[in-house]
Amino acid sequence: MGITRCPVECPGCKTGIVLRLGVGHEKRQAFFYVCPKCQAATKGALIWDGGAGTRLELADGRKLKSEKHCTEVVTINPEIPAFAGAKSMAEPGGSAFITFFQWLGGDGIQQCQGAFYQMRHLLDSDWNGLSRLTTYYLNRDWKHYDAALEGLLPEEHRSVSADWMREHHIHYLYELLFSAIWVLDPGKNFMEMKVAWNALWSPDRPHFKNLVPFAQAEVNTPLFESTQRALFEQIGRYVNLMSAMFPGLLCDMLPEKHQPEVDRLRLFRDEFELLRDLYIQGFETSHKVLRWVIGTLNADIHGDPNRFLPVPGMNPQVANRPPKNLDAFTNLPNASKREWLILPTGLIQRDDRPPLPYTRFVQQVHRILHPLLACITVLKIMRIYSTVKWVDWYSLLLPGATGEWASRRSRPRAEEKAGRFGRDDSYCVAFMSEPKLRPPRKGHPRSGKCKPYQVKQVRNVITNYRLAGEADA
Numbered sequence: 001m002g003i004t005r006c007p008v009e010c011p012g013c014k015t016g017i018v019l020r021l022g023v024g025h026e027k028r029q030a031f032f033y034v035c036p037k038c039q040a041a042t043k044g045a046l047i048w049d050g051g052a053g054t055r056l057e058l059a060d061g062r063k064l065k066s067e068k069h070c071t072e073v074v075t076i077n078p079e080i081p082a083f084a085g086a087k088s089m090a091e092p093g094g095s096a097f098i099t100f101f102q103w104l105g106g107d108g109i110q111q112c113q114g115a116f117y118q119m120r121h122l123l124d125s126d127w128n129g130l131s132r133l134t135t136y137y138l139n140r141d142w143k144h145y146d147a148a149l150e151g152l153l154p155e156e157h158r159s160v161s162a163d164w165m166r167e168h169h170i171h172y173l174y175e176l177l178f179s180a181i182w183v184l185d186p187g188k189n190f191m192e193m194k195v196a197w198n199a200l201w202s203p204d205r206p207h208f209k210n211l212v213p214f215a216q217a218e219v220n221t222p223l224f225e226s227t228q229r230a231l232f233e234q235i236g237r238y239v240n241l242m243s244a245m246f247p248g249l250l251c252d253m254l255p256e257k258h259q260p261e262v263d264r265l266r267l268f269r270d271e272f273e274l275l276r277d278l279y280i281q282g283f284e285t286s287h288k289v290l291r292w293v294i295g296t297l298n299a300d301i302h303g304d305p306n307r308f309l310p311v312p313g314m315n316p317q318v319a320n321r322p323p324k325n326l327d328a329f330t331n332l333p334n335a336s337k338r339e340w341l342i343l344p345t346g347l348i349q350r351d352d353r354p355p356l357p358y359t360r361f362v363q364q365v366h367r368i369l370h371p372l373l374a375c376i377t378v379l380k381i382m383r384i385y386s387t388v389k390w391v392d393w394y395s396l397l398l399p400g401a402t403g404e405w406a407s408r409r410s411r412p413r414a415e416e417k418a419g420r421f422g423r424d425d426s427y428c429v430a431f432m433s434e435p436k437l438r439p440p441r442k443g444h445p446r447s448g449k450c451k452p453y454q455v456k457q458v459r460n461v462i463t464n465y466r467l468a469g470e471a472d473a
């Protein structure tokens with residue numbers, strides 16, 4: 001990525017300004033610049049022809065033929081936060097890329113760029129297909145869903161011999177799509193939340209038999225359905241804002257000692273309203289999902305989704321007036337809802353007080369991806385447990401049938417097999433663990449059909465989270 005210098009005249013005070021524009025990866029890179037003299041903002045866009053050529057569009061003011069009468073310099077980079085005051089490459093911070101290269105190291109910046117290219121490639125090739133699949137999924141239109149799946153998953157991953165598999169496939173695809181991001185993100189929030197959540201749905205938990213009826217009672221309610229729809233819509237909006245989000249990942253990757261720099265860096269992208277809306281709505285929807293997280297926790301701890309008992313360390317105002325039941329909880333303000341969350345990691349990013357530097361804001365908005373992904377997983381597991389009536393319990397006990405996603409389970413005792421998991425109240429137990437992800441073996445006849453990104457992604461996931469059993473390692 002290079003930098004192109006464009007001399008312009010401020011439409012307000014007529015100051016000559018050299019815009020140093022970093023060339024990003026999008027065809028049209030919208031930005032705005034703030035005049036250092038009169039502080040007026042002017043919108044513009046850098047049009048990139050895909051090769052060496054660029055062209056500047058300005059909403060106001062005019063382009064100048066030379067830098068001769070320019071007294072100010074503004075550095076703008078659409079993809080890497082930059083020091084706005086940097087006047088040339090020669091000074092420290094003059095190149096956003098080199099600055100990040102120094103902070104993150106060569107490997108770090110390469111990983112991040114690799115993730116960016118991988119995401120762009122995936123989105124170009126498969127996002128339209130995945131969006132359609134999502135529509136069919138939300139409409140419970142399995143005829144079209146099964147057909148749409150063909151273009152997206154290799155055959156060996158595509159079995160729909162049980163209804164729950166359809167729940168699995170779409171979430172699996174979303175996880176793959178975003179794996180480049182959540183694997184790189186040092187916080188690992190999504191993965192931690194997923195593991196903590198899935199561990200609750202385990203037959204060796206003392207009140208497991210109370211969880212399944214809860215899932216069955218909830219999944220077909222209008223609130224559940226509209227929340228699930230909203231989550232996928234918001235993830236879709238995150239995807240549309242991918243390029244705007246990536247600087248957030250870049251900031252998250254900075255080591256702790258460089259984190260204060262984020263407040264000094266500037267991004268001059270023109271997407272504030274879109275990001276703000278996504279953040280607010282993602283934040284709201286994630287809080288709605290707390291109904292099912294807390295209901296499940298209540299059922300897990302007290303045997304009843306509606307039973308709220310104060311937890312030590314809780315805000316006294318909340319602890320003194322525990323909700324009567326889950327519906328009362330649903331009507332609580334967001335902050336009070338969070339008080340009831342005792343998973344190992346919070347589900348929601350804390351809301352900071354304004355004003356926030358935009359770069360910091362992007363960093364926070366980008367992080368909304370983690371709760372959004374965790375929330376679709378919450379609803380997925382609820383749906384799986386609500387729909388599966390009977391599963392071959394013994395298949396669980398076959399070597400390799402359990403993964404590391406969920407907590408370790410013990411072998412059921414004979415009386416459990418006969419009673420708790422008997423014919424009439426047989427609860428689904430097979431799918432707390434994700435089906436095993438296997439990289440295609442070398443020379444496997446189908447490996448050619450598996451799309452390259454999927455193989456690579458699956459490998460990444462397996463390597464990073466040690467998902468493979470010993471046999472696959």
Ligand SMILES: [Zn+2]
Nearest residue numbers: 010013035038
């Ligand atoms: Zn001006």
